[in-house]
Amino acid sequence: MTDVTELGVAAIREGVAQGDFSAREVAEAFNANVAAASNLNAFIVATPEQALAAADKVDADRAAGKALGKMAGVPIGMKDLFATNGVQTTAASHILEGFKPVYESTVSQKLWDAGAGMLGKLNLDQFAMGSSNETSYFGNVISPWRRNDGGNAALAPGGSSGGSSAAVAARLCPAATGTDTGGSIRQPAAFTGISGIKPTYGRCSRWGVVAFASSLDQAGPMARDVRDCAIMLEAMAGFDPKDSTSLDLPVPAWESGLSPDLKGKKVGIPREYRMDGMDDDVAKSWDDGIAWLKDAGAEIVDISLPHTKYALPTYYIIAPAEASSNLARYDGVRYGLRDLPEGAGLQDMYAATRADGFGPEVKRRILIGTYVLSAGFYDAYYTQAQKVRALISHDFQKAFTQCDVILAPTAPTAAFALGEKSGDPLEMYLNDVFSVPASLAGLPAMSVPAGLNREGLPLGLQIIGNAFDEQGVLNAGLAIEQRAGFTAKPEKWW
Amino acid sequence: MSVDKATVARIASLARIKVSDGEVEAMVPELNQILEWVEQLGEVDVTGIEPMTAVIPNTLRLRDDVVDADPLTGGNKRDAVLANAPAPEHGFFGVPKVIE
Numbered sequence: 001m002t003d004v005t006e007l008g009v010a011a012i013r014e015g016v017a018q019g020d021f022s023a024r025e026v027a028e029a030f031n032a033n034v035a036a037a038s039n040l041n042a043f044i045v046a047t048p049e050q051a052l053a054a055a056d057k058v059d060a061d062r063a064a065g066k067a068l069g070k071m072a073g074v075p076i077g078m079k080d081l082f083a084t085n086g087v088q089t090t091a092a093s094h095i096l097e098g099f100k101p102v103y104e105s106t107v108s109q110k111l112w113d114a115g116a117g118m119l120g121k122l123n124l125d126q127f128a129m130g131s132s133n134e135t136s137y138f139g140n141v142i143s144p145w146r147r148n149d150g151g152n153a154a155l156a157p158g159g160s161s162g163g164s165s166a167a168v169a170a171r172l173c174p175a176a177t178g179t180d181t182g183g184s185i186r187q188p189a190a191f192t193g194i195s196g197i198k199p200t201y202g203r204c205s206r207w208g209v210v211a212f213a214s215s216l217d218q219a220g221p222m223a224r225d226v227r228d229c230a231i232m233l234e235a236m237a238g239f240d241p242k243d244s245t246s247l248d249l250p251v252p253a254w255e256s257g258l259s260p261d262l263k264g265k266k267v268g269i270p271r272e273y274r275m276d277g278m279d280d281d282v283a284k285s286w287d288d289g290i291a292w293l294k295d296a297g298a299e300i301v302d303i304s305l306p307h308t309k310y311a312l313p314t315y316y317i318i319a320p321a322e323a324s325s326n327l328a329r330y331d332g333v334r335y336g337l338r339d340l341p342e343g344a345g346l347q348d349m350y351a352a353t354r355a356d357g358f359g360p361e362v363k364r365r366i367l368i369g370t371y372v373l374s375a376g377f378y379d380a381y382y383t384q385a386q387k388v389r390a391l392i393s394h395d396f397q398k399a400f401t402q403c404d405v406i407l408a409p410t411a412p413t414a415a416f417a418l419g420e421k422s423g424d425p426l427e428m429y430l431n432d433v434f435s436v437p438a439s440l441a442g443l444p445a446m447s448v449p450a451g452l453n454r455e456g457l458p459l460g461l462q463i464i465g466n467a468f469d470e471q472g473v474l475n476a477g478l479a480i481e482q483r484a485g486f487t488a489k490p491e492k493w494w
Numbered sequence: 495m496s497v498d499k500a501t502v503a504r505i506a507s508l509a510r511i512k513v514s515d516g517e518v519e520a521m522v523p524e525l526n527q528i529l530e531w532v533e534q535l536g537e538v539d540v541t542g543i544e545p546m547t548a549v550i551p552n553t554l555r556l557r558d559d560v561v562d563a564d565p566l567t568g569g570n571k572r573d574a575v576l577a578n579a580p581a582p583e584h585g586f587f588g589v590p591k592v593i594e
Contacts, residue, residue: 381532
């Protein structure tokens, strides 16, 4: 019999619909892989019973001849940033340890309604703040990949959606949800040789998603190929009256719109992304990508995004500013941890709870955010950053008068070893240099695997599209996927 | 602009995070390194540029001013609202005594 855990979303859905195997068999197989992979620490909580219950419902619906949903019979991993009714939701923090929401996030509800089941809640960087999964209160996620140097160095699965990327790459789930604030879907996808797309800001509801930086946060799918991403994004996206920034637009049929033919399309290559001292393997994969898109019929055009170098510092003002405001809600009163020292008053309780409940990176960002928003500094930092953000967005608008999509590397390097960068916050932040600009402009962007570097580790290529043009991004991603022929997978050691 | 120990202690107090003297000492160089780096934004000419407020052009919708307009987020949810509270009392959130 086929090993169903090697199948992706489309193949599982089709196999279940045709009766090649039951949804229950699929859920059981993935439950077993999840249970056997505790070394990777990808899941904070496993929910095998929920996966089985959803599968049984799909099997019963099929037997009764009912129409099946877009994700029918597909068990998935849910990033632990999405509120799931009755199941612990922590954002990988101590302050929310034990928190069981009494409601379901819109995105997760849409996925269950489409017939998906939940294998468990995936580990992440605490409050999605990090690029390596070293800031989780529940311990580091370990990438299933290893370098081909014979060493056993534990590698970062990327962040913040590192539990998601590790789980998909290690065949613990065919697909998982991610969220992307400055690259948290794309960079982990690149590090682990999978695909992931951040849609246009507002496509997926943020209702019930633990907030980090509200003007940037956007959910999206992570899966093994472009088609699976298209299917899952269709199931996740859509207008939600409960999120005031949700886009009131119909969800396009991205899966049926897939086409790798790029004739008549123009692909922009931003010259500012070709940085001094760029990693040779990354530069080569970018050149490969250019050749593949040409082969797919596209015309390559040189473009300029002149404010690129200011994107990261802009992000590291705006994201912490919004985080400091969003995370003010964790005060030990309404939910989560409460630390009440002997004889303490209300203010002392807040301060003790937050000192105990937040990890170092979260505190660092709250303090930066509080500083840049404080009296006397607001204009110099925050208003200036919002103006530079406008310029970055204008750069993209201008570029999209010359091209349809933009091709760039996803990250400046392949996966690094855990501990390698965690001592220097600034060096860690620089890892997001290619992913942050599209986030600041709210644009759809995707990472697809492009090949392996000299150490045998995956590299990703990023496609950035104009607002609302997920289809253009997915199609260019498909054109690359077909030519890259990426079939590598991590050798099982866990 | 750079921060000193007193400033870090003041920010931590504004952010309602208790910090020890040792933590403040460690944070001063870290925050200064990050702030020095973000200050490069000062060199960008932003004359005539409006600060960005909406990422994607969108109009803010207001909900109908109706109690319980949405059954999921409307009223009559006391038990659900209190379900995760660390110290609920008599149907309220319990907090330490504020007024002596």
